[in-house]
Amino acid sequence: MNITLNVNGQNKQVAVPSLDMPLLWVLRDIMGLTGTKYGCGIEVCGACTVIIDNQREHACVFNVGSAVGKKITTIEGLSAPGTQSHPVQKAWIDNQVPQCGYCQPGMIMACEAARRAGHHGTEILSELKHLCVCGTYQRIREAVKTL
Amino acid sequence: MATTNNKITASQPEMGLALNRRGFLVRALGGLSLGFFLPEAGHFFDLQAADPPPQQLANAYIRIFPDNTVTLLFGGCEMGQGTKTGLAQILAEELFVEWNQVKVEQSLVDPIVTYGTGGSSGVSRRYDRLRNAGAAARELLILAAMDKTGDTNRNNYRAQSATVVYTGPNAVSPGVWTYGVLAAAAALKTVPADLRLTNPANFRLIGKPLSRVDIPSKTDGSAIYGIDVWFPDMVFAAIKHCPTIGGVMATLPATPRGALAVVPCKASDTRGAITAGSVNAVAVVATDTWTAKNLANSLSVSWTLPASTAGVDSAAILAQAQSLMASGAGVLVAEPVPPTGYTPATYAPVIEGQVNSAMGTPTIDSTYSLPYVAHATMEVLNCSVKFAFNAAGAPASCEIWAPNQNATSVTTYAAAASGLLPAAIKVNTTYLGGGLGRKIEQDYVSQAVQVALVVKRPVKLTWMREEDFTHDQYRPMALVNVKAKLSGSNITAWAYRTVTPSISQQRGRLAAGAIDSQAVECARNLPYNLGTHVVEWVPSPAGIPVGYWRSVGASIHVFAVESFIDELAKSANVDPFTFRYSLLTDLPDNRARNVLAAADAMSLTWRNSLPAGRAWGVAIGEAFGTWVCEVVEISAPTATSITVHRVNCAVDCGMAINPNSVEAQMQGGIVHGLNATLWGQTTFTAGKANQKNFNVNRMLRLNEMPQITVKIVQSSTTAPTGTGEPGVPPVAAAVGNAYARLTGKRQRSLPFFPGAVMGGI
Ligand code: FES
Ligand code: FES
Numbered sequence: 001m002n003i004t005l006n007v008n009g010q011n012k013q014v015a016v017p018s019l020d021m022p023l024l025w026v027l028r029d030i031m032g033l034t035g036t037k038y039g040c041g042i043e044v045c046g047a048c049t050v051i052i053d054n055q056r057e058h059a060c061v062f063n064v065g066s067a068v069g070k071k072i073t074t075i076e077g078l079s080a081p082g083t084q085s086h087p088v089q090k091a092w093i094d095n096q097v098p099q100c101g102y103c104q105p106g107m108i109m110a111c112e113a114a115r116r117a118g119h120h121g122t123e124i125l126s127e128l129k130h131l132c133v134c135g136t137y138q139r140i141r142e143a144v145k146t147l
Numbered sequence: 148m149a150t151t152n153n154k155i156t157a158s159q160p161e162m163g164l165a166l167n168r169r170g171f172l173v174r175a176l177g178g179l180s181l182g183f184f185l186p187e188a189g190h191f192f193d194l195q196a197a198d199p200p201p202q203q204l205a206n207a208y209i210r211i212f213p214d215n216t217v218t219l220l221f222g223g224c225e226m227g228q229g230t231k232t233g234l235a236q237i238l239a240e241e242l243f244v245e246w247n248q249v250k251v252e253q254s255l256v257d258p259i260v261t262y263g264t265g266g267s268s269g270v271s272r273r274y275d276r277l278r279n280a281g282a283a284a285r286e287l288l289i290l291a292a293m294d295k296t297g298d299t300n301r302n303n304y305r306a307q308s309a310t311v312v313y314t315g316p317n318a319v320s321p322g323v324w325t326y327g328v329l330a331a332a333a334a335l336k337t338v339p340a341d342l343r344l345t346n347p348a349n350f351r352l353i354g355k356p357l358s359r360v361d362i363p364s365k366t367d368g369s370a371i372y373g374i375d376v377w378f379p380d381m382v383f384a385a386i387k388h389c390p391t392i393g394g395v396m397a398t399l400p401a402t403p404r405g406a407l408a409v410v411p412c413k414a415s416d417t418r419g420a421i422t423a424g425s426v427n428a429v430a431v432v433a434t435d436t437w438t439a440k441n442l443a444n445s446l447s448v449s450w451t452l453p454a455s456t457a458g459v460d461s462a463a464i465l466a467q468a469q470s471l472m473a474s475g476a477g478v479l480v481a482e483p484v485p486p487t488g489y490t491p492a493t494y495a496p497v498i499e500g501q502v503n504s505a506m507g508t509p510t511i512d513s514t515y516s517l518p519y520v521a522h523a524t525m526e527v528l529n530c531s532v533k534f535a536f537n538a539a540g541a542p543a544s545c546e547i548w549a550p551n552q553n554a555t556s557v558t559t560y561a562a563a564a565s566g567l568l569p570a571a572i573k574v575n576t577t578y579l580g581g582g583l584g585r586k587i588e589q590d591y592v593s594q595a596v597q598v599a600l601v602v603k604r605p606v607k608l609t610w611m612r613e614e615d616f617t618h619d620q621y622r623p624m625a626l627v628n629v630k631a632k633l634s635g636s637n638i639t640a641w642a643y644r645t646v647t648p649s650i651s652q653q654r655g656r657l658a659a660g661a662i663d664s665q666a667v668e669c670a671r672n673l674p675y676n677l678g679t680h681v682v683e684w685v686p687s688p689a690g691i692p693v694g695y696w697r698s699v700g701a702s703i704h705v706f707a708v709e710s711f712i713d714e715l716a717k718s719a720n721v722d723p724f725t726f727r728y729s730l731l732t733d734l735p736d737n738r739a740r741n742v743l744a745a746a747d748a749m750s751l752t753w754r755n756s757l758p759a760g761r762a763w764g765v766a767i768g769e770a771f772g773t774w775v776c777e778v779v780e781i782s783a784p785t786a787t788s789i790t791v792h793r794v795n796c797a798v799d800c801g802m803a804i805n806p807n808s809v810e811a812q813m814q815g816g817i818v819h820g821l822n823a824t825l826w827g828q829t830t831f832t833a834g835k836a837n838q839k840n841f842n843v844n845r846m847l848r849l850n851e852m853p854q855i856t857v858k859i860v861q862s863s864t865t866a867p868t869g870t871g872e873p874g875v876p877p878v879a880a881a882v883g884n885a886y887a888r889l890t891g892k893r894q895r896s897l898p899f900f901p902g903a904v905m906g907g908i
Contacts, residue, residue, distance in 0.1 A: 017434070017438055021435070021437050021438075025435055025437035028375075028377075028436070029383055029434075029436050029437070032377045032379070034371070035367070035368020035369070035375075036368070037372075037525075038436075039527075039841075040612050040840055040841045040842075041611065042841075042907070044841040044908065045908075047525065058908070074368065076367065076368045079367065082369075084363050084366050084367050092362075092366045093366060096362060097362075098227070098361075098362050098365035098366065099227030099229075099811055100226050100525060100581045101361070101362075101364075101578065101580070102525040102580030105368050125850070126850070129848050129849065129850070129908045130849070130908060131525070131841060131846055132525070132818075133523055133581055133819075133846065134525070134815045134818070135814055135847070135852075136815070137818065137847070137849045137852035138814050138854065138855055139811070139814070141852065
């Protein structure tokens with residue numbers, strides 16, 4: 001069926017097999033927006049985190065039907081392509097956070113959701129529970145303290 | 148490699164390129180770019196090529212274009228360890244280009260540039276070769292500049308910021324040429340004997356904490372991992388293995404409604420050959436991964452299980468190891484080296500007799516146990532494949548995108564699965580969302596090729612997390628028994644025996660009766676004076692597939708050795724640092740002593756003023772040529788966890804090419820080690836792995852992260868040694884030693900808190 005999704009400020013027509021399809025796979029497989037990652041599918045790792053109407057959501061369990069009519073922001077929508085100009089991106093680069101980088105889109109989006117809720121520094125840290133198998137936590141901590 | 152090893156060989160047949168009269172490979176196809184070959188043998192070649200460059204040009208380490216852009220080709224894989232940046236630093240240093248003038252590009256598979264990434268070798272084993280390549284390119288460019296001035300005195304030239312500057316007496320204006328201008332002419336020159344390698348004291352880039360080249364793209368979603376490869380006309384496959392190890396498909400199920408195909412996937416051996424009849428998985432293909440995995444989950448497949456299934460069980464494997472440990476049947480001596488006339492098997496009774504008589508009653512006799520551990524890379528296994536078919540419908544060529552640690556082996560597997568010649572297979576190495584040793588294997592590549600051949604469309608095959616965790620090639624289990632005799636604080640006898648499966652043996656690559664060096668990695672060649680001693684290995688025949696897990700055998704034996712050393716120190720009533728100092732015999736280079744002393748100094752103040760309820764522990768280990776000593780502070784043990792407050796880490800990795808990356812690798816290695824220390828294990832019941840997702844494979848989260856301080860110790864070694872893995876091994880013993888100090892209870896089994904679970908976020 002055809003639905004309209006508002007992703008990173010643009011309305012897109014998307015054909016989905018079911019409204020129950022998790023947003024993660026609509027973004028990745030149907031729309032080709034692959035910045036949002038799959039890690040566990042069960043809301044444990046956080047790699048799939050996106051922002052929907054300023055709320056942090058886990059796209060691996062968020063049905064696409066519930067995203068219709070809402071504003072979806074993915075990692076690709078944080079700043080103009082190639083600029084990495086968003087404050088969270090800058091903090092991540094300044095602190096040389098990513099190793100493999102696979103968990104980082106989710107980390108960055110969760111961090112941004114916390115900022116949109118008016119949180120700063122160590123307040124944000126207490127909300128960042130995502131997994132990073134590479135163990136970049138210390139540099140995340142240093143980066144978030146500047147935000 | 149000797150710095151003057153620049154002789155030109157006469158042929159390089161696999162390249163299929165002609166040699167010019169000076170013995171260089173030259174392609175006069177427009178002179179737009181310049182490339183250099185630096186094959187394993189240490190001989191240089193250069194070539195010119197047109198735009199678009201021929202495939203061979205992508206083989207070179209360096210490409211210089213007329214617009215003065217310098218591209219360094221990267222033949223390994225970037226999985227977060229910073230290799231791409233480290234190698235670029237080395238080449239750019241000797242080429243005398245500025246850091247911002249360099250672009251780093253991933254190379255296609257190539258016999259010269261491509262290498263497998265493992266053993267912490269990404270930078271360390273390429274240091275000399277890349278310095279020479281950079282220097283050779285620079286000297287060729289200077290030779291080209293000599294044609295412009297007529298002055299052949301090399302001392303009248305210097306390379307600087309991708310230009311050659313002339314400082315001699317001849318009248319030339321302006322006397323500065325960009326590399327881009329000189330490139331085409333340089334391609335026709337002969338590499339001189341004197342490469343004038345830069346004095347390390349004058350390094351501009353090597354040894355500097357430069358920003359990693361891959362990081363910006365990892366903050367905006369633009370870095371492409373294997374799982375991100377996407378085409379509009381792509382189809383998506385989800386793998387479903389027989390849940391029981393060793394089971395094979397009995398009958399192919401019908402394609403369910405909503406699926407495009409169900410493809411039987413044959414198992415591949417570890418050289419890529421697919422075994423006739425051994426269909427151990429099916430792939431369900433659909434128009435998206437979610438549909439494919441749902442259909443795979445509900446698909447009912449009948450599997451034929453092997454008779455051995457019941458024995459593929461953690462409890463049975465441990466019992467078998469215990470009985471082998473006790474009986475000593477099949478024991479092989481790994482150290483000392485058996486004298487002439489003895490084999491590792493026949494030497495056992497001889498050396499055991501000597502050790503036993505020196506030992507008498509052991510002062511301490513301890514047994515340590517370690518589990519199988521899954522790799523748990525953040526990015527699950529996946530591979531994308533696109534075939535081109537000829538008019539008759541037969542495969543003509545294929546292109547592969549895979550997160551892999553060994554691109555050459557991807558070609559081998561794809562050739563075996565498709566029947567194509569390697570030349571018809573193009574392999575793209577994407578970014579890896581972690582490798583940790585798992586992506587050295589190419590089982591997932593073989594499957595994706597098999598699926599693409601059937602569906603005849605571009606396909607991406609994904610292992611959902613449950614498949615990734617339950618069909619890993621696990622870090623081997625191990626049982627270790629150590630006995631020692633103390634006289635004062637000296638060890639007079641030491642008997643070390645391990646029962647553990649061999650990765651090489653399981654793959655048919657170990658001669659019968661030979662020692663697998665990885666099975667006893669860090670159990671022998673210890674820096675300690677052990678008196679009369681023996682190190683023995685009993686191969687465990689357990690059938691769980693095993694593989695290379697970050698730090699391999701060191702992850703096992705540093706835990707056992709360093710825990711035991713602390714047990715001895717306690718028995719001798721000597722401080723753990725003092726005890727180690729007195730045993731160290733690692734002269735003349737003193738690298739072990741230096742990292743121990745550095746960690747001692749880092750931790751001295753805090754560890755001697757810890758409040759009640761806290762304790763410290765130390766351990767030291769060597770892996771891949773690098774020495775690491777870690778001191779941890781812990782508190783608050785519960786039934787499922789412990790708080791690790793800080794880790795002081797002293798590392799001697801030889802020349803630290805990029806200290807920023809070294810620090811990151813130590814931090815990451817420590818977290819990897821802590822996960823395995825506290826919670827990590829895969830257990831098996833009747834042939835099936837029990838841990839299927841992160842919720843039952845607990846890992847450290849941000850709020851549990853200790854504060855890690857890394858000190859890079861000035862090394863007596865000038866070449867770089869490994870950094871990706873050596874941070875891992877010491878942490879388990881350091882935490883165990885702290886735990887014993889805190890609670891009086893010695894943890895001899897990993898993980899310390901089995902069965903811990905992890906809640907949602
Ligand atoms: S993939 Fe959604 S939380 Fe892990
Ligand atoms: S950077 Fe690799 S998992 Fe976080």
